[in-house]
Amino acid sequence: MRRKCRAKITQPYNRPPHLLSMHSISKSLFIAIGLAHGLATAANIPDVVMRLSDSYAASREEYARWFFAGFTHPVGGISTNLDLMRDAYTQGQSYWREHANERDQIFSGYGYQAVEADGVWSRGFEKSSFVPVNSQPGKWWMTSFGGVKWTELGTNHADAPSGQAQVHIVGYLSPRGGYGHLGMYEQEVLVTSFTLLHQGP
Numbered sequence: 001m002r003r004k005c006r007a008k009i010t011q012p013y014n015r016p017p018h019l020l021s022m023h024s025i026s027k028s029l030f031i032a033i034g035l036a037h038g039l040a041t042a043a044n045i046p047d048v049v050m051r052l053s054d055s056y057a058a059s060r061e062e063y064a065r066w067f068f069a070g071f072t073h074p075v076g077g078i079s080t081n082l083d084l085m086r087d088a089y090t091q092g093q094s095y096w097r098e099h100a101n102e103r104d105q106i107f108s109g110y111g112y113q114a115v116e117a118d119g120v121w122s123r124g125f126e127k128s129s130f131v132p133v134n135s136q137p138g139k140w141w142m143t144s145f146g147g148v149k150w151t152e153l154g155t156n157h158a159d160a161p162s163g164q165a166q167v168h169i170v171g172y173l174s175p176r177g178g179y180g181h182l183g184m185y186e187q188e189v190l191v192t193s194f195t196l197l198h199q200g201p
Contacts, residue, residue, distance in 0.1 A: 046109030048102075052091050056084050067092040068110055072190060073146045111175035115189060118197070121167045126181040130169070130189060141180030141188040145171060153194040166198040 045053075045064040053063035066085045070078070070092025078089045096103065104114050119132040121142055130142035144153055170193035179188035 046106050048095070048106070049109070053088070055087075059084055063088045067095075071096050071106060075146055075148070107172045112172040112190070114171075115173040116168075116170045118166070118168050120164055122164050124163070128180065129185070130167075138186055140173065141185035142169070142191060143188065144194070145190045145192045150194055153191060163199075165196055168195040168197055169193065 045060060049064050049067050050060065052067065053060045056063045063084055066078075066088035070089035072092075074093045074096040078086060080086055095106065099106075107114070117132040118134070119130050122129045122131075128142045130140045131138075132140070144150055169189065169191045171189050171191040174188045174190075176186050177183075179185040
């Protein structure tokens with residue numbers, strides 16, 4: 001019988017309570033374990049991740065999932081007694097910090113593309129919907145990269161605005177799948193730079 005294993009992603013001590021209320025830690029686990037409906041298959045694991053996972057050749061896809069979780073959460077840690085998860089997660093964090101010129105390439109290997117867009121952000125309880133203007137139709141689940149405070153991404157506000165706001169974002173757009181609350185969003189955008197253009201619709 002296969003034993004189920006759990007790991008907990010820990011965050012910096014000053015993580016804002018409002019992010020915890022949006023189940024960001026659970027969301028991180030979902031990213032790591034599910035990785036958007038099987039993105040980390042043998043066919044699209046980045047070459048560098050394949051090399052790093054040589055010691056875990058029988059579990060390359062699982063290694064790739066946890067590498068991506070660390071890569072997209074470069075601050076904080078992971079609590080687990082499993083060598084594969086700990087090694088993959090910390091390798092992902094290190095790669096983000098030490099290979100800035102290769103970040104787009106790694107994201108592309110997981111199906112994410114660099115994006116810059118204006119749009120309307122609607123935020124509320126279990127809701128973070130970004131509707132881009134002058135782009136393909138649809139709405140994206142919008143979240144700050146690594147779960148950091150929005151003030152760390154460029155806005156002058158102490159916290160992300162509630163309700164609706166017109167914003168300019170830079171980040172990485174996921175492949176199509178199921179994201180956000182109950183998987184209701186077809187794509188997600190991990191925001192690395194954020195500018196509030198106008199409060200309100």
